[in-house]
Amino acid sequence: MSAHAAADPPQAPAEAVAEFLRRMRVGIEGGLDPVTAANRAADELPQRLAHVVQLLSRRVRGEYHEDEWGFDEEFAEAVYPLFEFLYEVWWRVEAEGVLNVPAHGRALLVSNHAGALFPFDASMILLSIMKRHPLPRWARFLVLDWAFLLPFLSAFMRRVGGVPASKHNAARLLEQDELVMVFPEGAKGTGKQFSERYRLQRFGRGGFVEIALRTGAPIVPVAVVGSEEIYPKLGDATPLARAVGAPFVPLTPTFPWLGPLGLVPLPSKWRIEFCEPIDVSEHGPDAAEDRRLLFDLSEQVRETIQAKLYENLVKRRAAFVTPL
Amino acid sequence: MAGRRVVIVGVASHWGAELARRLERDPGIEYLGGIDLEPPPADLERTDYVEADIRSPLLSRLLPGMEPDTIVHCGILWYPESGRPARVLHDVNVIGTLQLLAACERTPTLERLVVRGSAAIYGCEGATPSFFTEGMARTLPLRTRFQRDVSELEAYIDNFARRHPGLACCTLRYQPEIGPDLDTPIVRYLELPVVPVQLGWDPRLQFLHSDDANGALEAATRSSVRGPVNVAPSGAISLSHILRLARRPALPIPHQLFGMALERLGRRLGAGPLYGDGVRMLRFGRGVDNERLVTDVGYRPRFDAEEAIRDFAAKSTGRRIGPSLHPGDLVGRFSGAVR
Numbered sequence: 140m141s142a143h144a145a146a147d148p149p150q151a152p153a154e155a156v157a158e159f160l161r162r163m164r165v166g167i168e169g170g171l172d173p174v175t176a177a178n179r180a181a182d183e184l185p186q187r188l189a190h191v192v193q194l195l196s197r198r199v200r201g202e203y204h205e206d207e208w209g210f211d212e213e214f215a216e217a218v219y220p221l222f223e224f225l226y227e228v229w230w231r232v233e234a235e236g237v238l239n240v241p242a243h244g245r246a247l248l249v250s251n252h253a254g255a256l257f258p259f260d261a262s263m264i265l266l267s268i269m270k271r272h273p274l275p276r277w278a279r280f281l282v283l284d285w286a287f288l289l290p291f292l293s294a295f296m297r298r299v300g301g302v303p304a305s306k307h308n309a310a311r312l313l314e315q316d317e318l319v320m321v322f323p324e325g326a327k328g329t330g331k332q333f334s335e336r337y338r339l340q341r342f343g344r345g346g347f348v349e350i351a352l353r354t355g356a357p358i359v360p361v362a363v364v365g366s367e368e369i370y371p372k373l374g375d376a377t378p379l380a381r382a383v384g385a386p387f388v389p390l391t392p393t394f395p396w397l398g399p400l401g402l403v404p405l406p407s408k409w410r411i412e413f414c415e416p417i418d419v420s421e422h423g424p425d426a427a428e429d430r431r432l433l434f435d436l437s438e439q440v441r442e443t444i445q446a447k448l449y450e451n452l453v454k455r456r457a458a459f460v461t462p463l
Numbered sequence: 464m465a466g467r468r469v470v471i472v473g474v475a476s477h478w479g480a481e482l483a484r485r486l487e488r489d490p491g492i493e494y495l496g497g498i499d500l501e502p503p504p505a506d507l508e509r510t511d512y513v514e515a516d517i518r519s520p521l522l523s524r525l526l527p528g529m530e531p532d533t534i535v536h537c538g539i540l541w542y543p544e545s546g547r548p549a550r551v552l553h554d555v556n557v558i559g560t561l562q563l564l565a566a567c568e569r570t571p572t573l574e575r576l577v578v579r580g581s582a583a584i585y586g587c588e589g590a591t592p593s594f595f596t597e598g599m600a601r602t603l604p605l606r607t608r609f610q611r612d613v614s615e616l617e618a619y620i621d622n623f624a625r626r627h628p629g630l631a632c633c634t635l636r637y638q639p640e641i642g643p644d645l646d647t648p649i650v651r652y653l654e655l656p657v658v659p660v661q662l663g664w665d666p667r668l669q670f671l672h673s674d675d676a677n678g679a680l681e682a683a684t685r686s687s688v689r690g691p692v693n694v695a696p697s698g699a700i701s702l703s704h705i706l707r708l709a710r711r712p713a714l715p716i717p718h719q720l721f722g723m724a725l726e727r728l729g730r731r732l733g734a735g736p737l738y739g740d741g742v743r744m745l746r747f748g749r750g751v752d753n754e755r756l757v758t759d760v761g762y763r764p765r766f767d768a769e770e771a772i773r774d775f776a777a778k779s780t781g782r783r784i785g786p787s788l789h790p791g792d793l794v795g796r797f798s799g800a801v802r
Contacts, residue, residue, distance in 0.1 A: 305590070
């Protein structure tokens with residue numbers, strides 16, 4: 140897809156491209172055919188741009204790897220700088236306890252979910268692991284089904300590691316020893332009112348525990364503070380949500396009043412804490428049938444995250460202004 | 464395998480004829496019969512061809528006389544073929560299968576039934592398991608005509624298998640096959656000089672290499688696996704990646720207009736529309752898990768999803784009109800100078 144190719148190497152300096160085009164024009168005006176002119180112009184390019192051209196040409200010929208889920212590491216690296224900006228500058232994310240994420244092998248990251256319009260929490264957890272972990276690795280995340288019914292967004296999410304939320308997908312990923320992120324609150328978490336912020340909603344039916352038990356993957360609870368303030372949800376546009384089939388359409392102080400500007404998230408201060416992993420392998424895979432154990436473990440994870448949320452809210456202090 | 468008697472229903476089809484060719488070489492097969500409306504290709508030497516319509520009750524009188532112990536049903540149509548226009552697809556697929564099962568009931572020598580079905584039974588949805596396993600059929604709404612047909616005929620086969628526990632029935636759920644020598648709507652679609660795609664969508668797909676399609680059918684005929692088995696390459700590949708590897712420029716069209724545009728463009732260039740769930744598949748994609756094929760049937764596809772496309776791209780002569788329009792071919796020339 141053309142949007143894909145264009146997003147690839149944004150680091151190319153625009154002046155160099157202009158210079159290339161200028162040389163090419165001079166060549167064509169001098170009587171060369173376009174291909175030879177381009178070859179001549181390319182000869183004089185600086186090394187960095189030459190590298191970019193090579194990458195682009197390789198991409199456009201399809202010489203890259205995608206895994207069976209559609210995750211495209213080169214693409215993820217290409218959009219990485221944008222999320223890095225959000226991480227470092229916009230939300231000033233502080234991550235704690237990243238070492239609780241296993242450096243290899245399967246693990247299930249379980250986190251609270253917030254951010255009414257676009258939940259950015261998955262991307263920020265992913266970036267904390269990539270930036271702060273001594274052995275960085277890409278995490279996969281389960282995405283609400285509805286997002287996979289949207290054009291562009293579905294294709295984008297898949298390329299950066301999203302998969303449709305399904306028990307089968309989570310189990311298969313864990314069996315492949317991947318790092319999987321789940322948000323058991325789902326749309327209930329992202330769709331709650333601003334006044335309800337940092338109050339964990341019901342954790343589904345405990346399906347994530349079932350998958351962890353079945354695959355023997357440790358559960359790492361993750362508490363994310365800051366994500367609730369990026370789009371404070373004040374109301375619901377229920378008729379609109381019904382019309383487009385969305386789980387909800389939020390009304391925030393800026394959306395939809397300011398049009399596309401309303402999509403800009405507010406620059407709150409974020410803290411992410413990774414808690415001690417909970418090893419569930421002692422129960423064995425058959426314990427996945429045990430409803431009571433599922434609910435117990437689910438509740439234990441939920442309480443851990445809730446306690447850490449309160450703790451980090453105090454540590455973070457003001458949501459928007461960082462006191463000196 | 465000694466002294467086996469095999470009958471191929473739909474022997475004139477591409478897949479039925481290829482299976483007959485492979486089984487003819489096996490001396491362990493005592494008798495090889497073929498049933499179809501049209502005669503099979505001339506290069507079949509010892510296949511006993513019987514002209515019969517799968518939809519007619521005559522089948523029940525013919526089949527027992529051939530005394531088969533194995534029947535392979537290759538007569539399910541995914542798209543119209545010569546002599547079988549679109550309006551008879553349902554008749555051939557559903558009524559034909561019913562007649563065949565009725566005939567099987569009257570064939571006491573029968574031990575094995577293999578049906579060459581389709582993975583279209585899972586449908587194509589935006590948010591589903593990325594890899595369907597055999598137990599996940601019919602958990603989603605049946606949306607297309609072909610999907611309903613496949614689901615209905617599988618229900619008949621399940622029922623039949625339950626009533627005849629001594630008979631090893633197996634349904635193969637095939638993902639669409641591709642190969643340079645195939646003439647199917649999806650292959651013609653991929654050979655268009657400019658390939659229309661749906662704006663904003665990039666489905667994950669699995670196309671089965673035609674060698675693997677033949678190999679899996681032969682392996683399933685020889686095995687005694689019961690129940691449904693997915694036949695698909697390992698892995699998956701997105702449509703954008705396929706088009707880049709095949710050097711075809713994509714033409715994004717809003718998905719509401721896609722079916723119509725493809726029909727128009729197809730008629731112009733001789734590709735024709737996509738049948739069955741083709742349009743939905745090119746929007747949402749579909750992946751199936753092939754573990755049962757590897758472990759139970761014992762056939763490991765030689766080409767994974769990407770290799771099948773690479774092989775197709777390398778061998779496909781294509782019906783390309785004019786020079787290659789793909790930027791990869793142009794950029795390739797420049798990058799030689801930069802290196």
